[in-house]
Amino acid sequence: MVLGTLLLLGCSVGSDDPLVWETRNAEHLLNRAAFGASTAALERAVAAGPAAVVDGLLAVEPWVEEPFYPRKRLDGEVYQRIMSLPVKERNEGLDRLHDEDRAQSLDFLTWWIERMLAERDPLRERMVLFWHGHFTSSLGIVKSSYEMVHQNQLFRRLGLGDFRLLLREIVRDPAMLLYLDSASNYRLHANENFARELLELYTLGEGKYTEADVQEVARAFTGWGAVDGRFSFNEGGHDTGVKRVLGVEGELDGDDVVEILLAQEACARHIARSLMRSFEGLEPEPARLESYAASLRTDWRIDRFLRRLFLDPAFYRDEARASRVSSPLDYLVGMAHRVGVTPDSRMVFAGAALLGQRLFFPPTVRGWEGGQGWATTSALVLRGGFAGVLLGRVPLGELLGGADESEPEGMQEQSMASGDAGAGMQPAPGVGLPRDISAEVRVLQQVEWRPRLNLTQRFARRGAGSDEALARALVEELLAVPAPPALVTRVAEVLQRARAERGLGEEAWTSRPELCEPLLRELAHAVLSLPEAQLD
């Protein structure tokens, strides 16, 4: 890593110390505001300085050409017809529709992941992901990719803009209305699901409203629904009576409720807190949160909020750096950038899903819990497997239960590991895949992918010719966090040992690529399997 020129910035927002622009801070910013960075991108960011990098992240493409998909959801007459069929035909019809729609959703999601992999508007795509976990909707409930795609496009359009516009639109968003059953919220049968989450999770936070407010908000939204993938208002189903929401009384409808919510002190605080927790990985300190909430209240601009946050020296404080357990997408996409490969987007989609982050399927209306919650027993061990796939060391089939016993040529001989890699273990026969995951495994089974990669050449070009230099380059480039010196020492020891066992001098690292590349990949695989590689 290049030791960049230190730039001192005077923008002391929320801290007395100026922001020192050094490599680790640039990497911290790109880990959090983008999806990690390749070494080259990092070097550019260090040279450009923080304001230019942040403004570059915020200068999103004026419009994005998004793929179009038809609506496949059954409702209206077709729905009545299929539901009137005998159970067997009905279930078959529903299953077929379901499969077609899932294929469509996968197509869109891989498009989204390709944008992350290609670093197209990374901050905008990160905000799309943030809002997907905030204003949650799940394809499992919505049961139609069309509405889910449109919601995703709404987040792409407004996710970095004025929060008020986003909130005004999300309450009319068909996926949201279907997800939280507003579509069945009628005058005589109020459905409180949407009202409750709107208050608890989307705007105010727990304890900032009463049960009576929930019921009154539900009344205000009666008649709001989605028909044929579009917002619809059923006048006959709307409760026109007087409601009282958070102290405001009147013949309120959903739009009125949104304005009442925006006028609450708690709203900006709740949004500011969610953003800060997400980007910093820590609970904001109360005075700092108040300051950020106050500025959000003035113009509600998410982009300006983030600009302030990313230029705030406190964003780069020691406790905040390397404080997050990387989400599966951050791990997989960031690793692809740092290793220097572009994996098949289906693999990233299915990998993230297997690791607990299934796009379009937030586990609950609260979205993804994150943090140490990502580090489940299975996921922690499985992550190293995906590192092996990205490096061409583990065939995908092996990740899925040992179906493919073949090993990539030349990669396994003379392993550096001193232990026996547990040969002789047979796959567990017939052990069922977890609910909802078998679809991802089927996706993975379709993927044939091998990396185009030459680590030897890359490090040789950087002049890393000694055990020590090679070890440092490897650890620095692969981790999203600063290289721990003790780890560099250990890697250098293993490199030296591997060389000694083969009777080679240090010059072999540049003169013997056929030896060097498999060993470097094996070490890279090990480094990316370490706990340190799961942090950003």
Add this chain to the structure above:
Amino acid sequence: MVTRFDRRLFLLGSAGTLMRPARRRPEPGPVLVLVQLSGGNDGLSMVVPYSDDGYARARTVLRIPAERVLRIDERIGFAPSLPGVNALYQAGELALCEGVGHPHKNRSHFKSMDIWHVAGPLRDTRPGWIGRCIERSGETSPFAVVHLGFRPPYSLASDRHPPLTVAPGLLMAGDAGRSPGLQLARELEAPAPEEGATLVALRARWHHAQEMLLDVRAALERRTPAVVYPPTAFAQDCRSAAALIHSDLGVRVVSLELGGFDTHRDQPIRHERLMQELDGGLASLIADLARSEGGREALVLVFSEFGRRVVENASMGTDHGAAGPVLVLGSKVRGGLYGRPPSLTELQDGDLVFTTDFRSVYAGCIEHVFGLAADEVLDARYPALGFV
């Protein structure tokens, strides 16, 4: 607080095969299987009050006709897609607890689930109720609490004795014994003294994960059940639960989840499928458990965060409600009806009023499974239902 990783163990582990924790042959102690029906199970469609006029009036569309109900008595019966559960009831191996709920009215999935998991009104910093039981029981097996799935419920939370989280279908994928990357990673590992809290916790989990998974997989592979399990995800989790219980790992609690109960619309077809899946899994599980001494001591507790509103909504569904039935199954269970049936006409905000606090069900489990005084774990005296 998670204990710091022990470097001596690491060196031991890197010297040859992966290290394994010392395993003791456990005393045969009863096991608790938790089956969480997530999303809010419509109890009235599971245990149907078919002869109650209030039921017919509230459920004009969703009503399950009396002739299809698997009758328990003149008042109630099981849903038609629960033949296995009904057979267990008839065999006296199922305690049906009616009207189970709590006084902390809350219709939010999360808060209601928190109440069930903490066994108290609010989520505080305490471990979950299972975590508290395990901590008090002096249990030492690292396999004592296993969640089959991706995210353990809060009930299992304990810093001193964290649950093992295993997705059985992915064990091969995350096989610590086969991964050359992990093998070498263990040799490279060089924990520094000044590491941040996130990394310290992550490192402990990382070691824990590798050690445990090898043993769990061996336990799952060792046994081919004589019982045929249906090919559903839930039934396969039941199969894994039974294999773990029959193993010598010292498993005391296995947690499973069946999700999808938030049936605000299209409830008939969705709920029917869920009941089928539940029935197939439970019937096989109980049959399998009956084949070992440890298995016959096991209790299977089936619960949901809340029941649903008595009056159906306009979209062939039901909204979040309150009280509902809880099932306790096992060879040692004294089958029959427990608690008092809730009234279908004297409702509170459209909800069934609970007649039995869920902690009375927990109390019965705590005393049988952990041999603990339930009031120590539950902070107050809840009369234990006598189903064991």
